[in-house]
Amino acid sequence: MSVYKHIIAGLDLSEESPQVLKKAAQLAHTCNATLSVAHVIEPLTFAYGGDMPVDLSEVQEQLQLKAEQELRRLAEQVDFPIRQEHILVGQPATELHQLAGQESADLIIVGSHGRKGFALLLGSTSNSVLHGASCDVLAVRVNETDERET
Incomplete structure (x- = not known):
């Protein structure tokens, strides 16, 4: 019996994302689980306050296309x-x-940068995912100096 059956790796598409995806793939392999990946784009209306009299839909579409390409590239890097x-x-x-x-x-599974001080007070995405999740959440400590091991 496997512990997990379906794992979702939430990736922020930062330089540390390959580390998170690698851990997720290792755990999925160990558990004989399926693995999906996800990236969330915050709407530009949220990012810019929503009161700009500019149509940002084309910019949003470009962000989504770029994210799709990057997520596909990352997915191709794991075995x-x-x-x-x-x-x-x-x-x-x-x-x-x-x-x-x-x-x-x-x-x-999400990455955690191990923030301290003021950044910790502001919260983090990994902390937000943990609170309110109806399933287990694993925060992978990422090495910000980048561990490009294979």
């Missing part, structure tokens, strides 16, 4: 089959919670 690649628009924790419910995922 494990990716069941599905999700690009979502919204607040990261909320979208990952909803996706996990829709996909019957039993584990969400």
Whole structure:
């Protein structure tokens, strides 16, 4: 019996994303689980306050296209089959919670930068994902100096 059946790796597409995806693939392999990847784009109306009299839909579409390409590139770098690649628009924790419910995922994996001081007080995406999740959440400590081992 495997501990997890469907794992979702929430990736922020930063330089540390390959580390998170590698850990997720290793765990999925060990558990004989399926692995999906997801990236959440915050809507520009959220990022810029929503009161700009400019149509940002084309910019949003470009961000989504770039994210799709980057997620596909990351998925090709791991030696494990990716069941599905999700690009979502919204607040990261909320979208990952909803996706996990829709996909019957039993584990969400995210990266954690181990922030301290003021940054810790502001919270983090990994902390937000942990609170309110209906499944297990694993925060992978990423090495910000980048460990490009294979």
